[in-house]
Amino acid sequence: MADQTQDTPKIAVSGLHKRFGANQVLAGIDLEVGRGKSLAIIGGSGSGKSVTLKCILGLIKPDSGSIRIDGRETTGLTGTAREQVLARVGMLFQGAALFDSLNVWQNVAFGLMQAHGMAAKPAREKALAAMAKVGLEADLAEVNPAELSGGMQKRVGLARAIAPEPEILFFDEPTTGLDPIMSGIINELIIERVRELGATALTITHDMKSARRIADTIAMIYQGKIIWCGPAGDIDHCGEPHVEQFIRARSEGPIALDVVRA
């Protein structure tokens, strides 16, 4: 085991590069998330937020750079070694990504049964408990997820992510496409569940309200790099023009100029 002292960051990313053809999406991302902390990555559409997350999860292979979880390098892992890392991770996808061949409780119990080898009966019990924690009634257990609204699907996705009690939780745009009330509810659920599990959380979003609510630390990604990273409370007077423009949703500023020039 790599050294796991109290101050080893739970997730440490350094020098992460990824290009798709001519498109250099990530040009040296450096990030650290401490144990039990919550980081939000903000940034414009197409800035590489989802790609960063998928690299950390091992869904996309980065061109270069290091990703360490609990101090242990994960970039080269495959097969069982990768699955062991993933068994400690929960992920809520942008579009919920529920399995439409399974009903709600089977979706929520999937990780318990596949990765942790739990039998169907106790897994169902645990799935129902996880559903209750995100405000889903037990009578939804047998419903097909395709019949649920977007907000309900996000809740099922959240229940599926938390059911195996992971140490790390990833949220890809948890509030995008939801009305303000449902966004607020999802934010609160995320905060409560992360706190209860004592998990480390990494959220990517372009919803500033959500980022401020969920995160201890906010990082902004721009042109493949982290251009600013600091405590959530400092973001309003950080003095970085790109960040200022982004959080005030101004159409004029350094970001708009780049778009015109490009």
Added chain:
Amino acid sequence: MNRWNFLAAIGRIFIVFLNTTGHLILFTATALRHVVLPPFFLRITFQQMLRIGYFSLPVVGLTAIFTGAVLALQIYIGGSRFNAEGFVGQVVVISMVRELGPVLAALMLAGRVSSAIAAEIGTMRVTEQIDALTTLATNPFKYLVAPRLIAATLTLPLLVLVADIIGVMGGFLAATQRLGMNAGIYMKSTMDVLEVEDVTSGLTKAAVFGFLIALMGCYHGYNSRGGAQGVGAATTDAVVSASILILLFNYILTDFFFS
């Protein structure tokens, strides 16, 4: 514009071809590894066998009965030109069991099953369900690809066996009802000529075709990109490539059993 551009175009097509072939070979190798190594998802494999086999019975049965009947009439017409009408039963059973049963059943299933697999896995790809599987520590090859490959490879021979029987029945009905041949003599000549090797070669073909059908569906679905349009393209590609591979391997296998 000039002939060098022309050559460059050929070169590009050739490179794309090699690239695709390489990808497909890698995909097949990975899939086969997960077919033979545990854990196995038996329940899912069984579900897929039901979907592929049982629910294809009507289509395959109808194809077989009409083909057998048409075959009897055509062979009668051809045979009567040199007084060989008596061979209808023999020729029907051999062409059905060795050739038409496996090929027609496989082509029908390329349309029915390859497309369904490509659409299902393709949708799972574009809606990030495959990524979700991976993050839940489940290998998509193990959970999605291997059960379908196993199910199709095991099921197609069974379907073809049914198709063979129904096809011979079709020929029998046409011969006795339409051509007025004697039922007992027809059946006897059919059974006398049939050899074990006819059946095993046909069923071997069927197993290979079943594998190809599922492989093309999985490959194109797994690699689909870009929303609904990508899934649509994957579905078409799966059916077309499965059909072509079935015909190609039909020749290769026929040649193999011939020698």
